[in-house]
Amino acid sequence: MNKIEHIGIAVKDLDASNKLFAALLGTSHYKTEEVTSEGVKTSFFKAGPNKIELLEATNQESPIAKFITKKGEGVHHIAFAVDDIESEIERLQKEGFVVLNAVPKKGADNKLVAFLHPKSTSGVLIELCQEIVP
Ligand code: ZN
Secondary structure (H helix, E strand, O other): OOOEEEEEEEOOOHHHHHHHHHHHHOOOOOEEEEEHHHOEEEEEEEEOOEEEEEEEEOOOOOHHHHHHHHHOOEEEEEEEEOOOHHHHHHHHHHOOOOEOOOOOEEEOOOEEEEEEOHHHOOOOOEEEEEEOOO
């Protein structure tokens, strides 16, 4: 795995949190994107070399809606950049990690993504993401 690509934060109200994080980081979000398949609306911030992804549920079936019901707003996942997501999934499965989607799917920000179940990673939802090269 490479660097931390971004940290994902579940929020109840994206507009309100966009304002809050703009004030916190001293810069506005640079993009928003809806991922219909995941039932989320996202926005991205840059803080130096780091990225923050805010996620708001767009329906009650969304994993973000379920997360907020259970735990409230807060850090939802840590995403690591990988060069080859398929081989990384295979490696992690061999190590005994529970991969939630063994077939990578299209996530926000032009990435192929896969998630590791928090029960196999000390309670932290881990996202693997590989940039889609056009
Ligand atoms: Zn993410």
